[in-house]
Amino acid sequence: MFSRFTKGRSSKNDTDNSEKQKPKQASGEELSEAPAATVDETDKSVGDASQREDHDSPVDTGIDTNNEENTYAVGIDLGTTHCVLAYMPLAGGALQTLPIAQIKDPGIVSEPSQLPSFIYLPHEEEFSDSELRLPWAQQDEVSQRKIISGEFARAHGSKSPMRLVSSAKSWLGHSGVNCKEDFLPLDAPDEVGKISPFAVTQQYLSHLAAAWEARFPASPLDQQMLTITVPASFDPLARELTIEAAQSIGLHNAVLLEEPQAALYGWLHKQGENWRQQLQVGNTILVVDVGGGTTDLSLINVTESGAELALERSAVGEHILLGGDNMDLTLAYVIKAKLEKEGKKIENWQLQGLTHGCRHAKESLLLDESLSCVPIVVPSRGSSLMGGSLRTELSREEVLNTLVEGFFPEVDVTAQPVRRRRAALTKKSLPFAQDPGISRHLAAFLSSQQSSPVAAPSFVRPSVLLFNGGVFKSEQLADRMLGNLNNWLSAAPNEGEEGAAELKVLQGADLDHAVASGAAYYSHVRNGNGVKIRGGTARSYYVGIESAMPAVPGFEPPMQAYCIAPYGMEEGSQADLPEEEFGLVVGEQACFRFYSSSLRKEDSVGQLLEDWQEGELEELEDISVNLPAEGKHPGEVVAVHLQAGVSEVGTLKLEAVSPEDGKRWKVEFSVREEALAEA
Amino acid sequence: MNTDINTIVLNLDILHYSLGGFALLLLLLVIILAVKKGGGGAGGAGSIEPSQLQSEQAQQQNPVQEKPPQFNETSGDSALQLLALLQQEARLIDFLEEDAKTFSDAEVGAAARVVHDGARKVLHENFSINPIRSEEEGTQLTLESGFNNQEIRLSGNVVGEAPFTGQLIHRGWRVSQVNLPKVNPEHELSLVAPAELEV
Numbered sequence: 001m002f003s004r005f006t007k008g009r010s011s012k013n014d015t016d017n018s019e020k021q022k023p024k025q026a027s028g029e030e031l032s033e034a035p036a037a038t039v040d041e042t043d044k045s046v047g048d049a050s051q052r053e054d055h056d057s058p059v060d061t062g063i064d065t066n067n068e069e070n071t072y073a074v075g076i077d078l079g080t081t082h083c084v085l086a087y088m089p090l091a092g093g094a095l096q097t098l099p100i101a102q103i104k105d106p107g108i109v110s111e112p113s114q115l116p117s118f119i120y121l122p123h124e125e126e127f128s129d130s131e132l133r134l135p136w137a138q139q140d141e142v143s144q145r146k147i148i149s150g151e152f153a154r155a156h157g158s159k160s161p162m163r164l165v166s167s168a169k170s171w172l173g174h175s176g177v178n179c180k181e182d183f184l185p186l187d188a189p190d191e192v193g194k195i196s197p198f199a200v201t202q203q204y205l206s207h208l209a210a211a212w213e214a215r216f217p218a219s220p221l222d223q224q225m226l227t228i229t230v231p232a233s234f235d236p237l238a239r240e241l242t243i244e245a246a247q248s249i250g251l252h253n254a255v256l257l258e259e260p261q262a263a264l265y266g267w268l269h270k271q272g273e274n275w276r277q278q279l280q281v282g283n284t285i286l287v288v289d290v291g292g293g294t295t296d297l298s299l300i301n302v303t304e305s306g307a308e309l310a311l312e313r314s315a316v317g318e319h320i321l322l323g324g325d326n327m328d329l330t331l332a333y334v335i336k337a338k339l340e341k342e343g344k345k346i347e348n349w350q351l352q353g354l355t356h357g358c359r360h361a362k363e364s365l366l367l368d369e370s371l372s373c374v375p376i377v378v379p380s381r382g383s384s385l386m387g388g389s390l391r392t393e394l395s396r397e398e399v400l401n402t403l404v405e406g407f408f409p410e411v412d413v414t415a416q417p418v419r420r421r422r423a424a425l426t427k428k429s430l431p432f433a434q435d436p437g438i439s440r441h442l443a444a445f446l447s448s449q450q451s452s453p454v455a456a457p458s459f460v461r462p463s464v465l466l467f468n469g470g471v472f473k474s475e476q477l478a479d480r481m482l483g484n485l486n487n488w489l490s491a492a493p494n495e496g497e498e499g500a501a502e503l504k505v506l507q508g509a510d511l512d513h514a515v516a517s518g519a520a521y522y523s524h525v526r527n528g529n530g531v532k533i534r535g536g537t538a539r540s541y542y543v544g545i546e547s548a549m550p551a552v553p554g555f556e557p558p559m560q561a562y563c564i565a566p567y568g569m570e571e572g573s574q575a576d577l578p579e580e581e582f583g584l585v586v587g588e589q590a591c592f593r594f595y596s597s598s599l600r601k602e603d604s605v606g607q608l609l610e611d612w613q614e615g616e617l618e619e620l621e622d623i624s625v626n627l628p629a630e631g632k633h634p635g636e637v638v639a640v641h642l643q644a645g646v647s648e649v650g651t652l653k654l655e656a657v658s659p660e661d662g663k664r665w666k667v668e669f670s671v672r673e674e675a676l677a678e679a
Numbered sequence: 680m681n682t683d684i685n686t687i688v689l690n691l692d693i694l695h696y697s698l699g700g701f702a703l704l705l706l707l708l709v710i711i712l713a714v715k716k717g718g719g720g721a722g723g724a725g726s727i728e729p730s731q732l733q734s735e736q737a738q739q740q741n742p743v744q745e746k747p748p749q750f751n752e753t754s755g756d757s758a759l760q761l762l763a764l765l766q767q768e769a770r771l772i773d774f775l776e777e778d779a780k781t782f783s784d785a786e787v788g789a790a791a792r793v794v795h796d797g798a799r800k801v802l803h804e805n806f807s808i809n810p811i812r813s814e815e816e817g818t819q820l821t822l823e824s825g826f827n828n829q830e831i832r833l834s835g836n837v838v839g840e841a842p843f844t845g846q847l848i849h850r851g852w853r854v855s856q857v858n859l860p861k862v863n864p865e866h867e868l869s870l871v872a873p874a875e876l877e878v
Binding site: 101107108109111133135159375377384387 | 763767770777860862867875
């Protein structure tokens with residue numbers, strides 16, 4: 001079902017396409033070619049004047065009429081709650097977002113610029129095939145299962161949550177589950193026909209690709225410069241799965257970019273050449289990206305290379321499942337508690353409406369300081385609107401107490417996020433952040449990045465701040481975050497010294513679309529235009545080696561960590577070949593425990609760690625290698641080295657290398673079976 | 680017209696602004712009908728058939744045989760689509776079909792908020808609307824002869840010759856772009872709100 005982008009693409013060449021395009025250009029706005037499902041556009045004409053405008057504007061023709069150099073720099077923001085595709089012509093031109101056709105309601109197709117990252121798996125009887133058709137050809141409709149993605153999936157899924165898949169991306173970044181196993185929606189009975197987080201990612205990408213092809217039939221997406229963003233905190237497996245999903249639908253041209261970097265690229269693009277006046281050598285830029293579902297932190301240094309300013313990403317934060325959606329839900333619970341005190345019972349479906357109402361009320365209250373409270377009405381489900389609706393209010397005080405104090409509390413820089421011990425988990429669940437205090441997560445991030453504790457409190461002192469994510473549209477939340485940071489900075493690092501200067505906030509960022517725009521701009525930069533952020537891997541990687549010691553019953557032999565990949569490896573580079581040899585049995589699968597560290601930046605290949613600070617090393621999925629028996633006897637032991645490299649697309653690759661003949665085998669990431677059972 | 684209803688002090692007579700909401704909706708419907716007519720007219724002008732041309736030439740030669748002007752029937756499709764949107768987002772049909780007399784002002788007001796918020800969303804998502812006149816309402820305005828009498832209507836003591844000077848009562852609204860969602864030809868537009876069964 002995801003294969004259609006691989007078929008027939010390579011046989012097309014540019015001249016074919018441009019010939020196809022010509023008659024289309026002549027006939028003006030023709031919507032789609034024959035095989036696509038036809039979708040009527042209801043009468044659009046609004047008098048003479050505006051109709052003429054429609055013809056002139058390239059946005060409204062719905063189709064790319066430029067048949068010459070059809071190459072674009074494209075960026076895809078595969079968000080936890082929304083996907084956005086931005087593009088700009090490689091030859092130069094305006095950066096735009098792609099309208100993404102999606103089911104708005106059965107039989108109705110709208111084209112907003114965002115694709116909500118939700119999938120609804122309908123019951124066979126729920127909708128007719130024709131009602132779910134999108135304005136492009138669907139291959140092999142008989143075997144294709146009905147899947148709804150986007151706006152209607154979200155809207156209808158809130159009424160039948162059992163069939164709704166949301167936050168699939170968070171599962172990709174969650175070690176301990178097999179992301180190719182069909183287990184979503186988690187709580188659905190088996191008859192629903194579950195889907196894997198990997199397949200969900202494929203689905204969003206192929207939806208975006210189809211929307212692209214419908215608009216630019218002469219410029220297939222797999223022939224553009226394409227960048228897909230991932231959270232900076234994604235581990236190597238999650239990155240690999242993302243790129244594999246893209247490749248499996250024929251997008252072999254995709255490369256990865258970390259979201260906070262993309263946000264900075266978005267800002268750089270908006271500034272044009274001006275950015276050099278706004279940043280100075282020695283600046284440390286802190287990117288705080290609070291999206292719908294996740295919070296992502298990165299530090300980027302401004303350095304000098306030759307006589308030019310250069311940018312270098314120096315650190316990334318942990319994967320924090322905490323975002324704007326938590327805030328709306330929290331407010332809804334506050335209101336629910338208030339209503340229940342008044343003796344009103346709140347049903348589950350009303351909570352949905354309440355969350356929706358709270359989002360809007362919150363935005364009004366945080367934007368307009370003169371408002372003291374905003375009414376919220378939860379409409380009835382039946383046709384009696386006046387009789388069955390529930391009315392309540394959200395006050396400024398409630399918003400400030402809940403959001404500002406709850407999510408952005410004023411804390412000391414030494415604060416650490418509260419981690420409760422988890423009760424024994426008997427089933428799969430996402431590791432949502434237990435502490436909603438984003439300030440505490442930020443404090444912990446900045447403190448952890450300072451490895452040499454010269455003076456307490458010691459932490460990395462950023463000098464420039466870039467906000468990203470819709471949450472920061474509210475100035476009060478942004479101001480609180482900034483105030484907190486400035487408080488930390490103003491404290492003297494050592495006695496007699498002065499505190500650091502106040503943070504400079506980078507202005508003019510587009511909070512909603514910066515990641516997609518930045519990714520598109522990065523595609524442009526990769527083509528040799530403009531400044532590139534140097535980064536490489538933000539972690540060093542280790543394999544676990546059991547120490548040689550006599551077996552003691554009841555004790556696991558202590559683990560040592562052997563560094564095979566240093567911090568800061570650039571795309572397309574390879575780590576040195578480590579000395580240590582591992583004996584692998586031919587024809588059997590060999591597993592290694594695998595660790596990473598975002599804190600130990602000095603370790604080099606071949607270093608053996610006997611012990612380390614708690615939290616310094618993080619255990620990832622196991623890695624495994626299977627040596628084929630070719631020419632060797634099964635059971636024979638072969639000595640290999642484990643070598644790490646970073647591919648051109650930005651994924652970590654591990655190989656077992658034979659010292660004898662230089663033969664290489666791919667080392668795969670694998671999910672440990674026990675981990676699955678525990679988690 | 681553009682003020683956010685949320686900013687109005689809450690103890691303001693709630694019925695007043697629910698009536699305001701009504702007015703807004705009625706205006707909206709009027710605009711849509713106007714839009715439809717405009718669109719139909721434009722389409723008609725673009726597709727003059729040869730026979731019509733001949734008859735027009737004939738008319739010039741012989742002005743006595745005047746044909747009655749033709750009016751275009753608007754297809755109900757986009758009206759149905761808009762109605763469905765207004766029901767879905769703003770619960771407009773529910774609101775209008777309910778008997779407002781039996782409910783208190785507070786209840787009507789609460790429902791009016793749903794209608795106002797939703798209808799506003801439909802309006803802004805599907806139409807680009809701008810005032811026809813950029814001047815503030817209440818200012819003096821002079822219209823030269825040959826002004827566009829579809830864009831601006833005269834009222835009051837309409838006597839004498841242009842230029843006409845008077846007070847701008849309403850700035851007017853012009854829809855510069857309609858961006859309704861696309862519809863599958865097999866979709867039954869008359870089902871503006873399907874029944875819902877929770878199982």
